[in-house]
Amino acid sequence: MWITLIYKFINMKKLIITALLFCGVCSFAQSTPLMINNYSKLRLEGRLMACSRINTNGYPVAFAAPNPPYGVYTVPPLTTDVEYVTLNTSGLSSQPILQWYITTAGGSNTYNYNDPAMAGVSSSVEWAMYHFVTKDDQGNGVDTFMMGNPMVSNMAGFSTNFNQVGTTAEAEWFSISGMVYLQVYDYP
Amino acid sequence: MKRYFLLTAITLLGLISCNNEGTAVNTVASMKTPQMENFDKAFKSLGEPQNRPTEEERKRNTSELSDRRKALLVPASKELILSTGITESELMRKTGGDMSQIIVWATQIYMKKTDEIRKNIKTEN
Numbered sequence: 001m002w003i004t005l006i007y008k009f010i011n012m013k014k015l016i017i018t019a020l021l022f023c024g025v026c027s028f029a030q031s032t033p034l035m036i037n038n039y040s041k042l043r044l045e046g047r048l049m050a051c052s053r054i055n056t057n058g059y060p061v062a063f064a065a066p067n068p069p070y071g072v073y074t075v076p077p078l079t080t081d082v083e084y085v086t087l088n089t090s091g092l093s094s095q096p097i098l099q100w101y102i103t104t105a106g107g108s109n110t111y112n113y114n115d116p117a118m119a120g121v122s123s124s125v126e127w128a129m130y131h132f133v134t135k136d137d138q139g140n141g142v143d144t145f146m147m148g149n150p151m152v153s154n155m156a157g158f159s160t161n162f163n164q165v166g167t168t169a170e171a172e173w174f175s176i177s178g179m180v181y182l183q184v185y186d187y188p
Numbered sequence: 189m190k191r192y193f194l195l196t197a198i199t200l201l202g203l204i205s206c207n208n209e210g211t212a213v214n215t216v217a218s219m220k221t222p223q224m225e226n227f228d229k230a231f232k233s234l235g236e237p238q239n240r241p242t243e244e245e246r247k248r249n250t251s252e253l254s255d256r257r258k259a260l261l262v263p264a265s266k267e268l269i270l271s272t273g274i275t276e277s278e279l280m281r282k283t284g285g286d287m288s289q290i291i292v293w294a295t296q297i298y299m300k301k302t303d304e305i306r307k308n309i310k311t312e313n
Contacts, residue, residue: 035295039232080228081302094306149251163246170235175251176258177288179295185235 032178034127036075036082036095040169040186042142044075046132048097049148050087050125051156057105058128058156060121062087065099065110073097075184077137087125088118127180128153129160134169134184142166147173147182219305223264223271227298230264258287265294272297 031050038044051058064073075082075095082095090097091113102109102121111118129148133141148160163172170187173180220228233239234257245254269279269290283289 035299037231039235081299083299151251162251163241170240172234172241173251174253176253176261176295177292179292180251181231181253183231183234185232188237 031086031122031125032127032175032180033086034084034180034182036130037080037181037183038075038077038082039080040134040184041077042134042136042169042184042186043077044130044132044145044184045070045072045135046130046145048073049129049131049153049156049158051128051152052124053126053152053155055124055155058152059104060124061103061156062121062125063101064090064097065101067095067097075132087122088113088115126152128156129158130173130182131158131160134166142168145169145171145184147171149173149175149180216302216305216309219308221271221301223268224298224301226264227268227294230261233260255287258291261291261294262287265291268294268297 048064049062051061066072067074079095082093084090084093084097087097087100090100098113100111100113100118100121102111102117111121127149129146129152131146131148132144134143134145135141143166145164145166146158146160147162147164148158149162150160153160160173162174164170165187168187169184171182171184173182175181239257239260241254241257245256248254266279270276279290283293
């Protein structure tokens with residue numbers, strides 16, 4: 001009786017997320033704000049990801065859904081002060097992320113940013129990567145950037161750079177006392 | 189005749205509202221205080237050739253911004269904090285003069301002010 005009850009419990013996906021929240025609390029991981037400043041004339045299109053620095057496979061791994069009205073997560077040209085305080089407040093940003101694609105050991109799910117499950121995810125992950133293509137005003141791709149903190153993104157199997165120079169833009173990912181910044185400049 | 193009149197009126201209304209939308213977007217930047225603008229400029233200046241990371245800084249195995257580059261952000265950060273009415277001695281007492289703490293504090297003020305501007309613009313429309 002006991003065992004069947006516990007077994008049923010474990011099968012519930014939300015419970016897995018709650019367990020992850022617990023892991024997050026135990027491991028002292030803390031989510032910190034991310035600030036994006038795109039000083040370049042190029043549009044950035046790609047995948048924004050946060051994951052765990054300590055859990056196997058970086059679970060939970062969170063990818064941002066496209067910010068409206070775009071088809072992929074996009075930072076428009078000359079757009080600064082794009083801030084995400086946490087994953088579960090990302091819908092309130094000037095470039096709102098309304099949904100997150102979450103992968104855990106239990107499988108993959110899509111959650112609204114303000115879904116109760118997102119609080120648990122948010123406290124277990126750190127900002128890990130923005131893998132993007134710079135596009136000119138004609139929509140032509142110029143360079144590919146793998147920006148992020150390799151110490152975190154490697155957990156989810158992505159190798160990223162703190163600093164990268166392309167043909168028409170330079171990008172850097174840095175932190176100041178835990179607060180994370182991604183900046184893109186026109187180059188040279 | 190009456191129909192044409194109405195059509196013109198509606199078209200004009202449409203044009204006017206679209207025009208307003210443009211000005212609203214522009215004012216986010218134009219409503220920033222001089223201290224906010226300088227703070228913004230300081231972060232942008234990290235991309236200037238002489239301020240870019242050196243070979244040595246690129247090789248470091250940490251995401252933390254180097255002290256040399258943090259120092260570029262401190263004057264504008266202090267200026268922004270003081271513009272809220274906080275005194276120099278309060279600033280030193282709260283941060284102990286630590287560059288990171290000063291910059292993060294200023295960033296929080298900057299974001300709060302930007303959000304307020306954004307909200308004001310929304311309610312004006």
